[in-house]
Amino acid sequence: MVKNACLLLVLTLTLVSCMTVPPPPPNLYIEPLPQSLTLDMTLNERIRTKEAWDYVRQGNTYKAEKALARLGPSSDIYYVGLAYLYLIQEDLQSAEENFRLALEEHPNLPLAHLGLGQLYQQSGQPDRAFNEFREVLKNDPQNPWAREQYEALKAEKTKQATSEAKAALAGGEIEKAKEAYLK
Numbered sequence: 001m002v003k004n005a006c007l008l009l010v011l012t013l014t015l016v017s018c019m020t021v022p023p024p025p026p027n028l029y030i031e032p033l034p035q036s037l038t039l040d041m042t043l044n045e046r047i048r049t050k051e052a053w054d055y056v057r058q059g060n061t062y063k064a065e066k067a068l069a070r071l072g073p074s075s076d077i078y079y080v081g082l083a084y085l086y087l088i089q090e091d092l093q094s095a096e097e098n099f100r101l102a103l104e105e106h107p108n109l110p111l112a113h114l115g116l117g118q119l120y121q122q123s124g125q126p127d128r129a130f131n132e133f134r135e136v137l138k139n140d141p142q143n144p145w146a147r148e149q150y151e152a153l154k155a156e157k158t159k160q161a162t163s164e165a166k167a168a169l170a171g172g173e174i175e176k177a178k179e180a181y182l183k
Contacts, residue, residue, distance in 0.1 A: 028118055034111070037076045049071060056068075056084050083115055103116075165178075
């Protein structure tokens with residue numbers, strides 16, 4: 001009986017050690033590609049672009065890098081795709097540079113503004129994140145994820161400004177309290 005239990009335990013451990021577990025998806029919000037980016041593409045370009053973007057969304061950095069390299073810098077998603085890959089790898093400086101390059105080519109690209117907003121949230125810059133989410137909502141007021149992030153940051157900023165104003169008022173600094181309330 002004890003031999004059978006030991007044998008079963010050894011077999012189970014052997015099988016578990018041979019299993020491969022896929023990497024978890026990135027802890028980021030990455031939207032699907034907007035149709036406006038793929039309208040002018042050929043069918044082959046659309047397929048390659050969708051494949052590359054799917055790898056980015058899955059967090060499969062190795063395959064995504066290869067697919068983006070095949071597309072090249074002339075692709076509309078090249079820089080934004082690289083930026084998300086850097087963000088997944090937590091290389092915030094490279095991610096920001098690539099998001100900026102993507103915005104130079106497409107100033108109203110929601111994918112880039114959403115990525116920058118998340119980057120600024122990770123790096124502790126809520127004011128800059130707030131501005132990026134506001135940019136998304138200017139072009140896509142119905143974006144539920146951006147709206148949620150924007151409203152949360154707005155509530156946080158309001159709470160902070162109110163507490164600053166109350167503290168200034170309690171300290172007798174009326175002008176400072178006015179400024180805080182006007183924020």
